[in-house]
Amino acid sequence: MIRQLLGRLACGAGSAAIGAALLAGCAGAPPVEVSGSNAAVQAGANAPEALLARMSLERKVAQLVMPDIGSITPDDVRQYRFGTILNGGNSGPGGDDKAPASDWLRLADEYWEASTAPLPGGEPVIPAVWATDAVHGHANVIGATVFPHNIALGATGDADLIRRIGAATAVEIEVTGIDWTFAPTIAVARDDRWGRTYESYSEDPALVSRLGAAMVEGLQGRPGEPGFLGAGKVAATAKHFFGDGGTAQGVDQGDV
Structure with missing residues (x-):
């Protein structure tokens, strides 16, 4: 529903x-x-x-x-x-x-x-x-498929691979009765001292955009096409929106 x-x-x-x-x-x-x-x-x-x-x-x-x-x-x-x-x-x-x-x-x-x-x-x-949080597979659940993290997936530059990983992840999420994942992470890492650099597909925003879109399509399907957010699909969330990865000396938290 x-x-x-x-x-x-x-x-x-x-x-x-x-x-x-x-x-x-x-x-x-x-x-x-x-x-x-x-x-x-x-x-x-x-x-x-x-x-x-x-x-x-x-x-x-x-x-x-x-x-x-x-x-x-x-x-x-x-x-x-x-x-x-x-x-x-x-x-x-x-x-x-x-x-x-x-x-x-x-x-x-x-x-x-x-x-x-x-x-x-x-x-x-x-x-x-x-x-x-199923960012590179439904990794919180024992027995689920855990894929390489985003830094490795980004190195492939293969949008079709990312799309198929998203589709496989969606099926395994659905099996556990969950409808929504906080993925993909579309961070654009700018400083390797950042402790979550591995969550970034690339420092190239164009590549991050292309692979992030492919992950969304794998998780949800494509709007207007059969199966969009239907059986075997879950809602995606592009995160963490503004500034994620664009750190100052690798620090992403603190007082403003």
Whole structure:
């Protein structure tokens, strides 16, 4: 369901557009066949603005919170209705970062069921979206394929290879019930003293752009083509946006 909704959006759509699609598509009731004026009434009732008007302030705030799986349970999701969920480094189901894929899938199902449970008073039900860091394979999960990191993949200069790696990674992410990955990393490394230089495809922004686009296509498919964000595909995120890799003497953190 989440991928079907995301598939209606262009690759470059922002979080507001994604939120609107989720609101419009997941109002807490199954679709009903209607026609004529009744269809217009239903469309108005399911417009994002109308749905937001039925949400409490607490629910709206929760939609902007992304807790780590090490900090929340399905019961927490049921109570607070977080909009997104993250598994960061060394996080795993039940605190076990060596949990098998079946445990990841079970937890994903539990989060989904908790986030889609009916709410009192007709409040809209919005499924939580789980995101993972699968930058060079679904490497947080034992048994997943781990590909060379970006610095090595960039050295190949092979966009088709990167696209196929993205496609393989998407399939393995989907197996664990996760819909979204924080990849590709499109850092343009400018100073080798930076501790995350290995996450950069190249110091050449043109090559980074070409290979980053190929990874997005592998993960999501191509907009307008069959299978875009369908089975075996996940939503991608080009990160870390401004300045990643353009460090001062290799330092990327500190006071501004």
